[in-house]
Amino acid sequence: MGAATARALASATVAIGHYAQIDQARTALEEVRRLGADGIEVSADLTDPDAVGLMVSQVTSEVGPVDILVNNAGAYPRMTWHETGEAAWSRALDVNLTIHYR
Incomplete structure (x- = not known):
């Protein structure tokens, strides 16, 4: 579901978050790039509030403010x-x- 959503939003810069699923995240990111958009992949354990904060900081630092969040x-x-x-x-x-x- 996340990869399909990322593809649908491929005209935007996409940050694909994952936890220990780097291969799947990179595959989704490659698809986004094939569709002509850009993005990054970031890893975080969302059950750890500190990790979430670090992930948000990384995303905003690398791609700018988040306009749409698909959780x-x-x-x-x-x-x-x-x-x-x-x-x-x-x-x-x-x-x-x-x-x-x-």
């Missing part, structure tokens, strides 16, 4: 319900709910 972060435990422990459940809630509030 499509999401994650889920890749295990059965019975195997999902409290830590995995907490991480899923943080990524799917809490970070969007911040």
Whole structure:
């Protein structure tokens, strides 16, 4: 979903954020560039407020102010319900709910 949104907004300068998915982010960025726009990729753990602040600083420093924000972060435990422990459940809630509030 994030890559499709980046392609749709390819006339703008795009900052593609990711966490430990550099190959996918770079592939999406290559597609944006093939469409004639420019952008950067940045990595941040959105569950860490300090990392979010650093990411925002990096983006504004490299491409300028943000006009549009598409927040499509999401994650889920890749295990059965019975195997999902409290830590995995907490991480899923943080990524799917809490970070969007911040």
